[in-house]
Amino acid sequence: xxxxxxxxxxxxxxxxxxxxxxxxxxxxxxxxxxxxxxxxxxxxxxxxxxxxxxxxxxxxxxxxxxxxxxxxxxxxxxxxxxxxxxxxxxxxxxxxxxxxxxxxxxxxxxxxxxxxxxxxxxxxxxxxxxxxxxxxxxxxxxxxxxxxxxxxxxxxxxxxxxxxxxxxxxxxxxxxxxxxxxxxxxxxxxxxxxxxxxxxxxxxxxxxxxxxxxxxxxxxxxxxxxxxxxxxxxxxxxxxxxxxxxxxxxxxxxxxxxxxxxxxxxxxxxxxxxxxxxxxxxxxxxxxxxxxxxxxxxxxxxxxxxxxxxxxxxxxxxxxxxxxxxxxxxxxxxxxxxxxxxxxxxxxxxxxxxxxxxxxxxxxxxxxxxxxxxxxxxxxxxxxxxxxxxxxxxxxxxxxxxxxxxxxxxxxxxxxxxxxxxxxxxxxxxxxxxxxxxxxxxxxxxxxxxxxxxxxxxxxxxxxxxxxxxxxxxxxxxxxxxxxxxxxxxxxxxxxxxxxxxxxxxxxxxxxxxxxxxxxxxxxxxxxxxxxxxxxxxxxxxxxxxxxxxxxxxxxxxxxxxxxxxxxxxxxxxxxxxxxxxxxxxxxxxxxxxxxxxxxxxxxxxxxxxxxxxxxxxxxxxxxxxxxxxxxxxxxxxxxxxxxxxxxxxxxxxxxxxxxxxxxxxxxxxxxxxxxxxxxxxxxxxxxxxxxxxxxxxxxxxxxxxxxxxxxxxxxxxxxxxxxxxxxxxxxxxxxxxxx
Numbered sequence: 001x002x003x004x005x006x007x008x009x010x011x012x013x014x015x016x017x018x019x020x021x022x023x024x025x026x027x028x029x030x031x032x033x034x035x036x037x038x039x040x041x042x043x044x045x046x047x048x049x050x051x052x053x054x055x056x057x058x059x060x061x062x063x064x065x066x067x068x069x070x071x072x073x074x075x076x077x078x079x080x081x082x083x084x085x086x087x088x089x090x091x092x093x094x095x096x097x098x099x100x101x102x103x104x105x106x107x108x109x110x111x112x113x114x115x116x117x118x119x120x121x122x123x124x125x126x127x128x129x130x131x132x133x134x135x136x137x138x139x140x141x142x143x144x145x146x147x148x149x150x151x152x153x154x155x156x157x158x159x160x161x162x163x164x165x166x167x168x169x170x171x172x173x174x175x176x177x178x179x180x181x182x183x184x185x186x187x188x189x190x191x192x193x194x195x196x197x198x199x200x201x202x203x204x205x206x207x208x209x210x211x212x213x214x215x216x217x218x219x220x221x222x223x224x225x226x227x228x229x230x231x232x233x234x235x236x237x238x239x240x241x242x243x244x245x246x247x248x249x250x251x252x253x254x255x256x257x258x259x260x261x262x263x264x265x266x267x268x269x270x271x272x273x274x275x276x277x278x279x280x281x282x283x284x285x286x287x288x289x290x291x292x293x294x295x296x297x298x299x300x301x302x303x304x305x306x307x308x309x310x311x312x313x314x315x316x317x318x319x320x321x322x323x324x325x326x327x328x329x330x331x332x333x334x335x336x337x338x339x340x341x342x343x344x345x346x347x348x349x350x351x352x353x354x355x356x357x358x359x360x361x362x363x364x365x366x367x368x369x370x371x372x373x374x375x376x377x378x379x380x381x382x383x384x385x386x387x388x389x390x391x392x393x394x395x396x397x398x399x400x401x402x403x404x405x406x407x408x409x410x411x412x413x414x415x416x417x418x419x420x421x422x423x424x425x426x427x428x429x430x431x432x433x434x435x436x437x438x439x440x441x442x443x444x445x446x447x448x449x450x451x452x453x454x455x456x457x458x459x460x461x462x463x464x465x466x467x468x469x470x471x472x473x474x475x476x477x478x479x480x481x482x483x484x485x486x487x488x489x490x491x492x493x494x495x496x497x498x499x500x501x502x503x504x505x506x507x508x509x510x511x512x513x514x515x516x517x518x519x520x521x522x523x524x525x526x527x528x529x530x531x532x533x534x535x536x537x538x539x540x541x542x543x544x545x546x547x548x549x550x551x552x553x554x555x556x557x558x559x560x561x562x563x564x565x566x567x568x569x570x571x572x573x574x575x576x577x578x579x580x581x582x583x584x585x586x587x588x589x590x591x592x593x594x595x596x597x598x599x600x601x602x603x604x605x606x607x608x609x610x611x612x613x614x615x616x617x618x619x620x621x622x623x624x625x626x627x628x629x630x631x632x633x634x635x636x637x638x639x640x641x642x643x644x645x646x647x648x649x650x651x652x653x654x655x656x657x658x659x660x661x662x663x664x665x666x667x668x669x670x671x672x673x674x675x676x677x678x679x680x681x682x683x684x685x686x687x688x689x690x691x692x693x694x695x696x697x698x699x700x701x702x703x704x705x706x707x708x709x710x711x712x713x714x715x716x717x718x719x720x721x722x723x724x725x726x727x728x729x730x731x732x733x734x735x736x737x738x739x740x
Contacts (some may be wrong), residue, residue: 005035011429015042021376028368030322036362039306041369043272044279045541050375052562053506057519061533064528067495069191071534073371075266076197078534079189080496082498082561085195086450088457089123090675092131092557093270094539099172099181108156109242110183112314115162116268119251120317122195122258123187127436127448128157129169129461130183131500131555132424135176135415145179147738152184154427159244160251163406163436164428165446168461171416174551177544180358182537183499184461186370188450195258197277198265199320200285206344209333211315214299215240218310224347246315246338253336260332260667269316275369276350277318280551282366283373288351291344293361305354305361320346320540342641345706349395354370380680383509387604391470394605396590401668402599402711406720408672409643411599413726418594418640419733442652443570444489444636447562456568458492458560464639465551470592471607472517473524476554478607481524481615482638485560488619489634491626492560493569494529499536499556504549514552522554528616531558569626571635573682578632578655578708581691582642584618584678585701588665590734594640595672609675614700618677621698625681630691637678641733643671643715648731650713650723658714659706671715682708 012022015038025033047053063071069087070079077091095110111128118125128530130153135142155165162185188300215332257263265285267277282289293308303311321329328340333340347353352369354362368374400407412418430436437447437456444484445460462483468475484494499522504511526533536557543549562568590596591605625631637645646657661670670677683691695702706724713720 006032007038010698011035011318012038015039015044016046017634021045023143024376026376028365034362034479036306036309036589037364039146039310039364040275040364040730043275043310044369045375046155047506047538048271049276050371053378053540054515055371055377056376057516060519061523063532065530065532066151068532073535076120078192078496078498079121080534080559081191082450082455082457083117084453085191086453086455087189088186088559089118089121089189090498090557090559091117091182091183091535092184092555092710093537094124094502095181095183096178096502096539096542096548098615099149100178102708103145104152104324105241107149107152107181109297109314110181110524111156112242112244112247113270114183114185115160115247116270118185118187119254120195120197120266122193122255123189124255125185125187127165127186127446127457128184128457129557131180131461131463132167132169133175133180133465133553136173137171139176142176143738149179149181150424150427156242156244158371158429160248161691163430163700165448165586166312166459166461168713169421169424169646170465172551173457174547177547178542178550180502180542180550180553182502182555183633184498185293186457186459186559187529195263195266195432197267197281198285199281199289200287201322201346202287202348203263204264204323204346205321205326205342206289206291206346207319207321207329207340208343209317210245210294210338211243211307211313212297212299212339213311213316214295214313215303215307215311215617216313218307218312242314249336249338250315250317253338254521257329257332260323260325260328262328264322266317266319267320271312273309273313274318274508275377279366281318281320281370282350282352283370286350288345288349288366290346290355290732292355293632294356295343297341300685306358327671330461339482354441380506380512381509381567382513384513385510387468391604391606394591396588396666396669398598399590399600399602401666405667405671408599408668409720410597412594412640412644412672413690413730414733415594415598416733416737418644420731421734423734423738430499436558442572443568445492445560447490447492447568448566454565456562456565458487458490458562460486461555461557462486463553463555465553466592466597467607468518468554469551470605472552473521473605476518476521477525477612478610479554479556480522480531481612481676482636484529484531484619485636487558489569489570489636492562494531494558494560497526497531497556497558498536499554501536501538502542502550502553502555503540505545511549518552526613530616536589550570567626569634571633571649573631573649573655573708574653576655576708576710578682578684579688580659580676580705580707581681581683581702582705583621583681583700583702586662586665586670586678587673587675588669589675590669591671593674595668611677615677617698618679618700621695621700622679624694625691630694630695631681632684633682637680639674639738641672642678642680647726649680651727654711654723656709657706658709658712659718662703668676669733680705689707
């Protein structure tokens, strides 16, 4: 074996390994590893690949339901049974660190990677979503970041031909150095036709297909497992470069080769490249592989073994094929003009042996590299941060209610967190594929029809990280509840989630406390809503030496199903004189609201009011109202409070509202507070009696707010403006800041 690059504990430290981990590697191998072998362990034992700091808590999340086909940790993506022989594969992942350094390619390759996870399963992607977080838009760097990220997502997704159907955008100073870029994809497959990421069958050939392998993305997984610093610019080689047109060819070729029946197992090459696919497939199938690295098609000459193994070049797959079916597989990839090279074969050794020109350059056991095998598992220390109790001391009585609430309304209408995201969505193609049902009809969640059926999938992505920072357990439960509320309000039935857990450094006890609290809240809410966790991504180290950690941001991607597309419900007011009702109880609460944070500039407050049991009961009432066709519109009350929810229902048809506030609570809390579990509906007067009868069968509070009017905004007899002017202001905020 090539052994002229024997390593030391200092080498291991440079690669992100702990001294104890280096010692363990020596024990596993029974000798000192060479540089290639140590590089293999460094990426496979990174947090990004091994979940070594998080897996103990991730295992506490609910993963079972009668609909589950592929559970969390079993495959590249979770798969949920939609009924009638149709399944949906969906997943979310982060591309935060690459996007912080090179926003265009960082975001673009995040889109490419998440879609490969879907079609590697044998599913055709039909919808994409994203969750984006940036710092203060007054700073030029943040403008550069958002422009690059949005263009990267748009260019890649549009060229790949999958509609972007939803997402969220949030700004806070904590994301200035370390933005968050989370990408989600969903695809449709036939039940029983999924392909597993496994390898077995001694002598079966191992293929690499798709793009050639270059030096981009080397040690990308390790890069994603450390803090952003001034030296991070030196990690630019860890940012991959994507080609959406190549990925489109790979999609079609992959789905076609699956149909041949020649595929034993398949996995895309994302984080850690070839070594990750080799090791995870081999460990799962309890076999080994012999790989000739000199047979890997490369873009550069004289690439070193570790460079070939760790490269994260995009648009590549590893496929294990039934021996004797080589010609069938090669014919498919020749048709699509893609690389298709045999680079090795399956063995019975349970080891991964890598050769260059016949010389053994690395020899490692597959199982010891992976999650659930020999990868380290840590029980990290966690400690409640001092700010938590300080936030709990907040009292609404200490905040003076503004005399001019119209000024508050204008402030919120024009705040980037509240304003229209049209500057972003105009750069995305939401029409491609013709399946999106909510492109021109506004709903709280995206609804995408499943062709050839009467079904639709309902998708949303949600997390208010200000709430999670204030109280991780309650805040994360709210994120799940809001996702479920959005799907319910659109006419769907929530069925499962995927998550992208964005946190700071797990070795900081106060950060890990946030993580533990978020997991507890997620588990409680997912159990209540019967939405198991199908998988996702943990992204630690989202912090900088200057600004500390970002807000804890456990982004929730939720899937719902709509068995009857006539239940599709939109948020827009339909006609003058329709009655506007509030379902759910108003609270004397402004905690963690956008109003409190940006108008009063008060950061220290607890999470807003939230009652999980009442929230669940409210959702059941909303489902019944939609099913019985008793409501004309449905819209949840979220960021910006009731006032912003009313505006958003008014904008599409430029209809106004005339409402009365609740005299029992402060007017600013009534209008701008963000107490959870509330939904506004509009009701045709002819159906008012039936509406009230149904509501009376529940124990959920409801109240008549007022009526839909022509174009005026009137509250307690005071005119706040008109809808047309508010709409212009709201729609142009980001355009005015970022340009066209």
